[in-house]
Amino acid sequence: MSAQERGRGPIRVPRWPSAATGEPDFAAIRAEFEVPEEFPPDVLAEAETAAREPQLPELDATDLPLVTLDPVGSRDLDQAVHLAAREGGYRVSYAIADVGAFVRLGGPVDREARRRGQTLYSPDRRTPLHPPVLSEDAASLLPDVLRPAVLWTIDLDADGEPVRLELRRARVRSRAQLDYPSVQAQADAGTLPEPLALLPEIGRLLQRRAAERGAVELGTPEQEVVAAPGGGWTLELRGDLAVEGWNAEISLLTGRCAAALMLEAGVGLLRTLPPARPEDVDRLRLLAPALDVAWPPGTAPGQVISGVNPARPAHAAFLEEAATLLRGAAYTPFDGAPPEQPVHSGVAAPYAHVTAPLRRLVDRFGTEVCLALSAGREPEDELRAALPDLPPLMATSDRRTRDVERAAIDATEAWLLRGREGEIFSAVVVDAGNGRGTVALDGLAIRGRCEGAALAPGTRVRVRLEAADVADRSVRFRLAEAS
Missing domain, CATH: 2.40.50.140 (Nucleic acid-binding proteins)
Structure with a gap:
């Protein structure tokens, strides 16, 4: 169930006026946690050369009316989508920025991306994974320009299950850059543009299938540091719009298809999460009555969680405790035998990261593996050799990102309450x-x-x-x- 269907949507809270001078120093926080800032000259030089000479695939898919859907003002556009009905189901066309067309394995941009791991978003600036000439220009799926992309074509049956997959490099041209608030307003008014007209229908269908599998989505509002209208900074709580949840299902669908490709071939990199420990589920079940949460016998935790309302204090506390069910996420490479535990328990299926290569390091490698497998080829030795190196790189990057985000929120909280x-x-x-x-x-x-x-x-x-x-x-x- 989406956030808005639970009656949430974005949660607006009063903006606290600046109570004192001396704003939080986000640059100092980044320095404390050793966030890479400027790109070395050789990285910028290689990126600029690649941006001037993009490798455009032979397959021309510019007739496909793709659109992007992102937060307002985004420039690093990873995905463009088109949804259509077909006999007996649906067709999902999902174009992903082809970062591999610009980044050479072992080259300066690749080495720097491995050092960074992911794009880091601070309140005052974005620290990108790749130089902006790529991430916000030549490789980004900006509207009305020709771009290389990795085009996933996924046919679904009427129940939302994949029945056919095609994956190829293609040249694409996005028709429009759309944002979540505007598309939500169009969805509410029944005026969605043709490429997204089926997003509510397909999104809800995939959400139902996920709930039936036992997927767990907490959906708790997140603290966010934002610029205050009169200057300075403030904090807001933000819950996902319904369209964000539906759009996320398209990405999750693609990640599940990528994982299936990898597992069948015996090589790849999964995003895994072990099943919740029985003692954690039992503790949460015992806590539910005290927090006014109904837990009928035989109901899976994910189904219970999907029915709670974070706007209710007791339910918010329940969701806080439910986070214990989602501990232990990792990246799991394999080459030969599949991993013993291939499932991401939050998704309730095997899953791989392949849909955000401009912002997350592992997605480029996962995509290249899938492209080779889809074409009936073995992944190149250099690519295979890189897979075991990625989990520790991503663990370091994830930890740094969490530390910076938490420090920025903590500093802003203290600054707002000072005095x-x-x-x-x-x-x-x-x-x-x-x-x-x-x-x-x-x-x-x-x-x-x-x-x-x-x-x-x-x-x-x-x-x-x-x-x-x-x-x-x-x-x-x-x-x-x-x-």
Whole structure:
């Protein structure tokens, strides 16, 4: 079930006015966590040469009216889509930016991309995986320009199951660059453009199939640092629009097809997640009644989670606890025998990352493996040899990204609350134990550690701000009284 169908959509909270000078220093945070900033000269030179001389495939798919769908203002456009009905089902045409057409294995751009791992988004700037001449121009699927792409053609039956797959390099031309809020408004009004007219129907169908498989999607709103209208920074909570959920299903579908190709051939790189531990499921099931969450006998955790409403405090606390079910994600390379555990339990199927090569390192390698296999060829030795190197590179990149994002949010929280020590706030307890917990302030996208013996998940409380330390990037509350 999509976010909007659960009554969420983007969650707007009041913008807190700047309370003091001295904004959070996001550049210092990036430096602390050693985020690569400028590209070396040899990387820029190779990228500029590749951008001037793109390798355009022979297959001409410019007659396909593809469109891109991304956040407002995006320039690194990885995917363009066209959805159509066919006899007995649907056809998904999904063009992915062909980064492999620009990046030479072992070359300067490839080496720098391995060092970076992924594009990192800070509140004040984007630190790209590839030089902007590629990621925001020559390789990006911008509208009305000829681009090399990897075109996935996936035929689905009436139940949303893949029945045919074709994968080829092709030259494409996107017709339009669309954004989520505008497309959501069109979906609500029943005026979606032809390439996306079937997005609600196919998206909902794939969501139902995922729920039946036992997929788990938490769908909790995320804290986001954004520029305040009057200057400075503030925090917002953001929940996905329905169209974002439907669009994500197209990407997940493609990743499942990629994994199936790899597993059949015995070579590739999967994104895996082990099944939830039985003790974690049992603990969550025992907690559900206290948080007013219905868990009928025989119902899988994913189905229970899909029915909760994050806007309700008790349900938000339940989702916080449910995150324990999704621990242990990894990249799993294999060459020969398939891995013992090939499934991504959040997707409830084998799955591979192949749809965001401009922003994530592994997708380029997974795509090249799939292109070779689809053409009946063995992947090149150099490509195969690189697969075991990618998991540690991505683990380092993922950790750095999480650290930077968390530090930026923590610094902004402390900055917004600075000078308000001693004030009382209404809040919801999202987790607690041993006299400590985490509270989310009502009406504000701010969380903090709280002390108090009476803290219980899902309850509303009043808390006193004890400290807001910008240098330490921390806020601390103490339970004032139950409300």
